Amino acid sequence: MFDEYGIPDDADLEFAALTLETFVYCSRATDGVDDAEVNRIIEFSQRRNVARGITGVLVFGSGVFFQWIEGPPAEVQTLIASLHDDSRHYDIVPLDRSIEKRERLYLGWEMERVEADDIRSVLHEALDSAEDEHNAAALKRILAHLDSEPLAALGRG
Ligand SMILES: Cc1cc2nc3c(=O)[nH]c(=O)nc-3n(C[C@H](O)[C@H](O)[C@H](O)COP(=O)(O)O)c2cc1C
Secondary structure, three states, X not given: OEOOOOOEOOHHHOOOOEEEEEEEEEEEEOOOOOHHHHHHHHHHHHHHHHHHOOEEEEEEEOOEEEEEEEEOHHHHHXXXXXXXXXXXXXXXXXXXXXXXXXXXXXXXXXXXXXXHHHHHHHHHHHHHHOOOHHHHHHHHHHHHHHHXXXXXXXXXX
């Protein structure tokens, strides 16, 4: 009923519960990471995530990434390690991480480009509930970066 990556073979079974690890984080794009580089990340991730049974969403706007990843725990853990080694972003702030038996929230892999205001409200919520002082400090740095963006640059990705 599932293939080796935990993706249901049959579309009717797409809401079946399975053991999924979820990782949600935000980070800042390193200087020099331009649209072409973001497109390379998206193209690579698209192929790699399908092969690993990972689904989720990557949001990018005003130099800030926000990503939701869900999939088989071993695959998600491998990806988390790669993300931490990737010099194209920094100030990685884990916002949520869990392993539970549940339905997938995302059936495929999506990419969204958003405006700074959308990211700002998500980060403010995260800051309100941040318990770890390093995470709170990184969130404040990201928010300060968003606040310092010239208006003309907002939403340009
Ligand atoms: C913001 C961001 C999001 C990324 N998302 C993914 C992803 O969803 N899937 C993926 O395979 N790689 C993603 N990557 C690329 C990984 O960090 C890494 O380069 C890639 O998985 C290759 O890792 P490896 O050389 O350890 O195999 C992302 C990179 C960045 C900077």
